Amino acid sequence: MVLDSDVAYVTGTIDGKTHWELYLNEKCAKENDFPDSETPNADNTDLHHHLATWTQSATGQPVSPDRFRDVITTDRIFADDALRSLLYTIGITTEHTSFGDDRPGF
DSSP states (O other): OBOSSSOEEEEEEETTEEEEEEEESHHHHHHTTOOOTTSOOTTOHHHHHHHHHHHHHHHOOOOOHHHHHHHHHOOBSOHHHHHHHHHHHHTSOSOOOOSSOBOTTO
16 A cells, blocks of 8 residues: 555555565655554565565565565655565566656665
C-alpha cells in the first residue's frame, strides 16, 4: 500500500500468512512517524533473506538477498518507483518503469 507519494508499506503473504513486511523509502517513513517497532529496518539482513525465500516460494524466481538489500535500501523520489522496482525484482511485473530518478545522496 502506498501511504503517500513518499512512503509505501508492503507485506509478503502466502495463504494469508505474512512472511515479511517493510517500508519503502524508509527515511521518509521515519520522518513522518509511520514505522512501528515491529517493522524491520530496510538494512536488516534477516529481512533480505525472508524476501529471497518468500520470492522463491511464491514465484519460483531465485533472487539473492543482496539484490533485495540494494532494491529496498535505495532512496527514491517517489514510493511508487520503489514499489515498482521491488515488484520487478520479485518477478510480479515484467517492466520497470519510473516516475522519477533515484535520489543520489539522499
